[in-house]
Amino acid sequence: MQTRRVVLVLMLALVGCKRGDAKARLEEERAKASVQAAGMLQRAVVELRKQLLEIDVALAAAADRTHGRPDPLDPELASQLRAVKLEVAPSALAAVAYLSDSTIGVGVVRLFAEAGALEDAVGRFVMGAKGLAIPKPGAAAYGVLVTSEPETTAEVVELGAAVCADGKPHPDGCGAPPAALLVRGSSAGPWTKRPLAGPDQLVGAVILLKGNDVAAALTGGAEATLGAKWAGRELVELARRTQKLLEDSSAAAQRLERMARPAQ
Numbered sequence: 001m002q003t004r005r006v007v008l009v010l011m012l013a014l015v016g017c018k019r020g021d022a023k024a025r026l027e028e029e030r031a032k033a034s035v036q037a038a039g040m041l042q043r044a045v046v047e048l049r050k051q052l053l054e055i056d057v058a059l060a061a062a063a064d065r066t067h068g069r070p071d072p073l074d075p076e077l078a079s080q081l082r083a084v085k086l087e088v089a090p091s092a093l094a095a096v097a098y099l100s101d102s103t104i105g106v107g108v109v110r111l112f113a114e115a116g117a118l119e120d121a122v123g124r125f126v127m128g129a130k131g132l133a134i135p136k137p138g139a140a141a142y143g144v145l146v147t148s149e150p151e152t153t154a155e156v157v158e159l160g161a162a163v164c165a166d167g168k169p170h171p172d173g174c175g176a177p178p179a180a181l182l183v184r185g186s187s188a189g190p191w192t193k194r195p196l197a198g199p200d201q202l203v204g205a206v207i208l209l210k211g212n213d214v215a216a217a218l219t220g221g222a223e224a225t226l227g228a229k230w231a232g233r234e235l236v237e238l239a240r241r242t243q244k245l246l247e248d249s250s251a252a253a254q255r256l257e258r259m260a261r262p263a264q
Helices: 004-063 075-083 090-098 102-130 214-220 224-260
Strands: 142-147 151-161 180-184 192-195 206-208
Touching: 004 075, 004 090, 004 102, 004 224, 075 102, 075 214, 090 102, 151 192, 151 206
Parallel strands: none
Antiparallel strands: 142 151, 142 206, 151 180, 180 192
16 A cells, blocks of 8 residues: 555655656746747848838938938939838737737837837828929919819819820929829828910819919918928928937847847
């Protein structure tokens, strides 16, 4: 009887040891997975920072070229911004689940989400700038759009790019009287194509607004067009968000690097 009890105790101890070994191995595997995930994410964040730096450098160079007054039609800026892709590989996103520190994981996910939102904002700026046209000295920047619904009215609108015979907007003009103009009634509104008013068409067409004291009062007397104001606000906001993401990504990369190199 005593022998059986001894054997039973030994068997239970052996089972306990095996369970302890299995748990230790599981914890070791989890720790290794966390280290590997941290390394993968650290590399992804470093790549993201490179793209953010490209945006930062492009915005700074554009400000230098225009002496701090943004030009929404700056072709070099538009080209540089279009080339930026703040993308994160799906494998890097999946690696977040293996981090042993969930707080760092949440921070990394937030960083990637904010980078994606910045890329969308950059895309909206580039698309919005396509419809702009910076008027030459003495040229009309605003016009009047005549509508008939529900009654005949006239709305002051900003003039955008000229629409040439090919049906496409050309910010630099057509070299001939344009077929139509892009116009909008607010800085946040969409650009719509409207024909120029003439003897045979008034309703639904736009009349150029000649500059005088009354026109200045209607448009607020501002030197800059709505488009230039919009571009200025957008570029300042893009620069602010880019700087913030550069700071956050730097901190995230350092934390991930420490996780990827545990103490020996």
